[in-house]
Amino acid sequence: MSFIRPDAQRILLKWRDVLAGLVVIAIGLWWASGSGILQWVGVAVILGGAVLAFSGFQRARFRTDKGGPGVVTVDEGEISYFGPLSGGIAPIDDLALVMLDPQQTPPVWILQQPRQRDIAIPVNAEGVDQLFDAFAALPGIRTEYMLSALKADATQPVVIWSKPVGRLH
Template sequence: MIRPEAREVLARWREAVIGLAILGLGLYWSTGFGILQWVGFVVAAIGAVVIFSGVQHARFRSGNGGPGVVTVDEGAISYFGPFNGGSVSIRELEMLSLDPRAEPPVWVLSQPGQADLYVPVNAEAADSLFDAFAALPGIRTDHLLAALNKGGDDVVVIWAKRPLSVH
């Protein structure tokens, strides 16, 4: 019933579309009287927050169909791919980088005492990484999204537990 291209766009922007519907309902209710008006203002504010979050999630999604599968469960990020895989603890993560030189680009997750974990940005369920990355203390999600959408020829350090020293 819906063209595949339109279905993909709706799937990518689903949270923002839901937020828009919530905002519309809240604005409609806010034109009423009494308690319904105040409930409408609250619902509209919630809708605006959902839209903001949805836009960030949509910008993070790079599609699916890439190699491997990502799972985020109980504070651990696991990647199972056709040639490599592994798991890192989110709490013990030392550095998060993006390597746009790879095809497809990969997230590089560094944890002390382990080999770096390379996760393709378009791996199945890679969109679940956004919430895990957003929980890292001091991360700038705008920097993360800009690096992801920009591309480039150099590895970009998105986040480091300790500030990187410059020599």
């Protein structure tokens, strides 16, 4: 039995990383108000808390409601999705394109890789939060663009990232 309402619990879980960053900043401010070496440690802790809060803010914007079909895992550099009708495994290094398709219900992440079937992952699948770190590891991805596309009311598929094509000289 929980003392926290389910709606409030869901909001706290969504923003937990930001809250943790704010707690770290508060501790850093307390230490920085002292003197000597503790003051410098406090400044470093404040900076670390700010990074944690900023990262948490981006993660919170990426999180969506749970309860969608399938399960996502990211392990050893591979994205795995297993759903009721489809699924697949995509090594992060082999990805050629990441696209968000809002025409589906719910919207889906489309992962394309050479000579393989596309993998369509619902944005509310269990464990989809792990995709944030996997996508962030892609070279040249624009995280803010990805987050704004996720929240926009697009009517057409949006290319979030495509593998840079090497140029011959």
